[in-house]
Amino acid sequence: MSETAFLEAIKNSQGIIYKLVGLYASDAEERKDLYQEVLLQSWKAWPTFRGESKFSTWLYRICLNTILTQKRKVNRIDYLESLEPVEHLATDAANHKKEEIERLRRAIRSLPETDRAIISMHLDGYDNGEIADVLGISTNHVAVKLHRCKQQLANLLKL
Amino acid sequence: MSIEKTWKDIDEQSDEALAALLKPRVLERLQSKNPLATIKKNMLINNIWAILIAAGYLLVIIYFPFWQTRLCIGFLFLYTCWAIYSTLQEYNNIKKSSPGNSVLEEMERHYVNISKWIKMQLRMGIIIYPISAAGGFMLGGTVGSGKSVDQIMAKPVMWLALFIVTAILVPCAFYLAKYLSHRAFGRHLELLKRNIDDLKEKI
Numbered sequence: 001m002s003e004t005a006f007l008e009a010i011k012n013s014q015g016i017i018y019k020l021v022g023l024y025a026s027d028a029e030e031r032k033d034l035y036q037e038v039l040l041q042s043w044k045a046w047p048t049f050r051g052e053s054k055f056s057t058w059l060y061r062i063c064l065n066t067i068l069t070q071k072r073k074v075n076r077i078d079y080l081e082s083l084e085p086v087e088h089l090a091t092d093a094a095n096h097k098k099e100e101i102e103r104l105r106r107a108i109r110s111l112p113e114t115d116r117a118i119i120s121m122h123l124d125g126y127d128n129g130e131i132a133d134v135l136g137i138s139t140n141h142v143a144v145k146l147h148r149c150k151q152q153l154a155n156l157l158k159l
Numbered sequence: 160m161s162i163e164k165t166w167k168d169i170d171e172q173s174d175e176a177l178a179a180l181l182k183p184r185v186l187e188r189l190q191s192k193n194p195l196a197t198i199k200k201n202m203l204i205n206n207i208w209a210i211l212i213a214a215g216y217l218l219v220i221i222y223f224p225f226w227q228t229r230l231c232i233g234f235l236f237l238y239t240c241w242a243i244y245s246t247l248q249e250y251n252n253i254k255k256s257s258p259g260n261s262v263l264e265e266m267e268r269h270y271v272n273i274s275k276w277i278k279m280q281l282r283m284g285i286i287i288y289p290i291s292a293a294g295g296f297m298l299g300g301t302v303g304s305g306k307s308v309d310q311i312m313a314k315p316v317m318w319l320a321l322f323i324v325t326a327i328l329v330p331c332a333f334y335l336a337k338y339l340s341h342r343a344f345g346r347h348l349e350l351l352k353r354n355i356d357d358l359k360e361k362i
Contacts, residue, residue: 004183010181014178018172035176041193049258065256068351069269112357113357114358115357120166136262136263
């Protein structure tokens with residue numbers, strides 16, 4: 001399969017790479033490194049993609065496998081302070097949306113690394129069985145963890 | 160605004176750093192920084208060095224006709240040959256990642272192989288350092304003084320010096336190797352272990 005077809009498929013699902021790398025990278029340099037590694041590993045694995053599962057699920061698995069086994073820097077973020085709503089800055093709808101995205105991203109980043117994977121897959125519409133398959137744990141385990149994640153997120157975002 | 164809606168909004172954002180990589184002919188220039196790929200590369204480099212060092216040992220054995228140095232260096236030569244063989248075996252044991260692996264399987268694969276590599280380095284250190292320190296001490300003495308090993312080691316003070324050199328160099332080198340391994344992979348292993356334990360947590 002050609003490079004063009006691969007790039008086309010990745011471009012259509014690049015949101016997965018962007019979102020996942022954003023949840024684990026500590027800074028711009030690490031983000032760039034992770035993008036490169038994810039693309040390289042996906043490209044190497046591309047000949048094995050037979051279309052039995054959705055491309056997005058296949059890419060999710062490769063992204064998580066690559067990111068979670070890559071050497072990364074220590075995360076140092078003052079979560080509690082950064083999660084306070086900053087409504088005074090939200091002068092228009094676009095800014096407000098950006099702030100909401102940033103708050104959500106920071107809230108998810110404050111969760112343990114494996115929980116970030118679970119909540120992101122859940123928010124992207126995967127069911128517990130699919131999440132369990134990608135992570136290698138039982139569906140019950142996913143359900144318990146997901147329940148905990150949702151509670152923690154609600155507390156952090158004060159929903 | 161709901162969490163789901165906000166999460167979907169992220170799809171509208173983009174990153175120039177990612178977009179720059181999604182162009183033809185960029186992929187072939189990418190280099191992997193994957194820890195296991197790095198270890199495999201290091202194994203090959205180590206083996207090339209080990210072959211050169213083993214050849215050096217052979218020259219020392221041939222050109223220095225003292226049984227004490229021959230014994231030490233001969234042992235190092237045999238050990239180096241064994242190390243080359245076991246490194247090659249380990250190299251082949253680090254299987255390529257399968258795209259079908261789950262996240263847990265992949266993290267365990269990394270954790271086990273990196274830990275093995277560190278243990279191998281430390282084990283080599285424990286055996287290599289004392290013998291190479293003793294061999295180096297005697298060889299240095301014969302080359303520097305022009306006397307035989309028997310003549311040099313006839314003085315009790317030289318035995319004491321040998322003991323001190325070994326006693327100082329061995330722990331220093333061992334702890335240096337341990338420190339360097341920890342610096343290179345310590346935090347990475349801790350994080351992998353934490354994530355593996357998180358996924359294996361009993362509920």
